Amino acid sequence: MSPVTVWETLVGQEAVVAxxxxxxxxxxxxxxxxxxxxxxxxxxxxxxxxxxxxTGPSGAGRQEAARAxxxxxxxxxxxxxxxxxxxxxxxxxxxxxxxxxxxxxxxxLGVKDVRALxxxxxxxxxxxxxxxxxxxxxxxxxxxxxxxxxKALEEPAERAVFxxxxxxxxxxxxxxxxxxxxxxxxxxxxxxxxxxLLREGIxxxxxxxxxxxxxxxxxxxxxxxxxxxxxEHRAAVLRIPGRLGRVGDCLAAAADLVGAANADAEAxxxxxxEVETEALKTALGVGATATGGKSRSARAPKAGAKARSMxxxxxxxxxxxxxxxxxxRGRRTILDSLDRALVDLAGLxxxxxxxxxxxxxxxxxxxxxxxAAGLAAASTPEQTLRRLEAVLATRAALADNPGLVPLxxxxxxxxxxxxx
Ligand SMILES: [Zn+2]
Numbered sequence: 457m458s459p460v461t462v463w464e465t466l467v468g469q470e471a472v473v474a475x476x477x478x479x480x481x482x483x484x485x486x487x488x489x490x491x492x493x494x495x496x497x498x499x500x501x502x503x504x505x506x507x508x509x510x511t512g513p514s515g516a517g518r519q520e521a522a523r524a525x526x527x528x529x530x531x532x533x534x535x536x537x538x539x540x541x542x543x544x545x546x547x548x549x550x551x552x553x554x555x556x557x558x559x560x561x562x563x564x565l566g567v568k569d570v571r572a573l574x575x576x577x578x579x580x581x582x583x584x585x586x587x588x589x590x591x592x593x594x595x596x597x598x599x600x601x602x603x604x605x606x607k608a609l610e611e612p613a614e615r616a617v618f619x620x621x622x623x624x625x626x627x628x629x630x631x632x633x634x635x636x637x638x639x640x641x642x643x644x645x646x647x648x649x650x651x652x653l654l655r656e657g658i659x660x661x662x663x664x665x666x667x668x669x670x671x672x673x674x675x676x677x678x679x680x681x682x683x684x685x686x687x688e689h690r691a692a693v694l695r696i697p698g699r700l701g702r703v704g705d706c707l708a709a710a711a712d713l714v715g716a717a718n719a720d721a722e723a724x725x726x727x728x729x730e731v732e733t734e735a736l737k738t739a740l741g742v743g744a745t746a747t748g749g750k751s752r753s754a755r756a757p758k759a760g761a762k763a764r765s766m767x768x769x770x771x772x773x774x775x776x777x778x779x780x781x782x783x784x785r786g787r788r789t790i791l792d793s794l795d796r797a798l799v800d801l802a803g804l805x806x807x808x809x810x811x812x813x814x815x816x817x818x819x820x821x822x823x824x825x826x827x828a829a830g831l832a833a834a835s836t837p838e839q840t841l842r843r844l845e846a847v848l849a850t851r852a853a854l855a856d857n858p859g860l861v862p863l864x865x866x867x868x869x870x871x872x873x874x875x876x
Contacts, residue, residue, distance in 0.1 A: 462524040462537040462544055467674055468648030469641055472521055476639065479504055480528030480536040485585065505637045506612035509594070509628060510621045512641025515673025519592050521641055522619040523547060526555055529617060530584030543584055552588075554581040559592040562784025563858060567600040574608040577616040587616045594620035595627035602629050609635040643672035646818070653681050665823050671803060676796065689716060693797045694804050694824045697831055697843075697873060706870035713797055713870075714790075714863045721789035729782045736778055740771040791854060794862055798851045804828060805844040812837045842876040 463473045483504040508525070510518040527547040528537035538544055546552035556576050558569050573589050581587040591597075597605065609618060609632065618636075622628050625638055644652075646667045652674065653663035658681045669690065670677035679686040693716075696709045803820035804827065810817050811832040819825060831840070850869040854860055 460539050462527045462539045466517060466521055466524055467652045468644030472639055472641055476525045476528060483529055484534060484536050506616060507609050507618045507636040509633055509636035509638045511624050511638060513643050515675055516641045516643055517674055518621040518641055522590055522621055526588045526590060526619060529586045530554060554584040555588045557590045560596045561781045563788055564598050565593060565596045565601055566598055567604050570601040570604045574604055577608055578613050581615050588619060590619045592621050595622040602632060606631055649677045653677060668820055668822055671820060690800055693800045694821060694827055698827055700870055700874040706874050707867055710863060710867040710870045713866050717790045717793035720793040721786045724789050725786055732778060736774060740774060742771045790862060794854060795851060798847055802844060802847045805840055805847060808832045809837060809840045812840060839876055843873050846872040846876055
């Protein structure tokens with residue numbers, strides 16, 4: 457295969473690529489040397505900025521764009537972003553010593569993580585030219601975390617670059633976004649996504665269907681194209697509107713939907729949770745290594761017992777904190793999975809509406825045209841519109857209310873879909 461530059465991996469983002477490539481070129485050593493030395497932070501004259509904010513819809517590739525830029529900044533070749541050199545390779549595989557990626561474990565990104573990031577930003581790069589701090593979910597910063605970050609953005613270290621990712625600029629505090637140069641990704645078109653899948657060796661028909669059904673979400677398109685379980689999950693979601701006869705059916709459908717999301721979360725997190733818990737227990741000296749503590753306390757019974765009880769109390773606290781983190785991460789996975797299901801349902805009602813109005817648009821769920829046709833024949837456009845709105849309202853409610861019980865929200869949705 458011919459070498460692929462980091463820019464070519466960004467799907468359907470020509471404008472973004474042009475911006476990032478120009479900035480990486482402007483920040484490359486040859487240009488900086490030509491611009492002369494002395495005075496001002498490096499790269500200031502060439503348009504290089506210390507803080508960037510990558511925005512765009514979920515699945516459009518915000519993180520991928522930030523990572524490609526990071527690779528371009530620390531690429532060892534000209535033009536930057538070759539995708540092959542050690543500078544590019546270590547960034548793309550997240551093994552670069554000068555790249556620190558911070559991703560929230562749960563629903564929010566706390567001040568502890570951001571302080572560590574800010575400390576890291578103050579040290580000089582070791583291998584590459586820039587110390588790069590990548591914050592994958594800047595919209596999930598707590599207030600304290602945002603304030604800690606703001607200080608670092610106001611007085612950035614000379615060789616530090618902050619790359620923040622968030623769905624939209626409204627999701628980031630004005631004080632933070634005013635310090636950043638914004639890079640807005642667009643939703644990749646179905647044709648862009650299809651071409652990506654074709655390049656990755658997917659069969660044409662499968663690529664076409666997955667590209668449309670993913671509605672511009674790259675990772676989902678790949679899953680739909682390669683994973684039978686993902687296709688079945690989506691099919692089960694799209695069958696829901698057709699099975700809402702009685703109240704009991706609505707409740708059962710809601711339970712299935714939330715159950716599938718729970719199973720998704722379980723599958724995604726179970727193994728990692730267990731490994732983390734075991735590692736923490738080992739590090740704390742509880743469980744496997746507890747016998748060592750016992751023999752020491754046998755030598756000096758009183759003092760040993762006291763120290764041991766302190767260790768046990770500390771360990772219990774640390775384990776509790778880990779448990780909280782894991783719970784929060786689990787909830788996030790459940791919500792992400794449910795959100796995907798709701799996007800699929802909204803797409804189906806959009807197909808139904810298009811059918812009812814005779815609108816000349818390509819269906820989102822072309823492989824489920826029978827479901828859409830059945831619903832179109834059995835309802836009015838007004839009903840479809842109300843149902844579509846109910847789905848979108850549930851999406852917003854789940855996203856905005858951390859305390860909302862998913863099952864209750866989905867039950868009221870399935871009832872509304874039946875009665876709407
Ligand atoms: Zn390179």
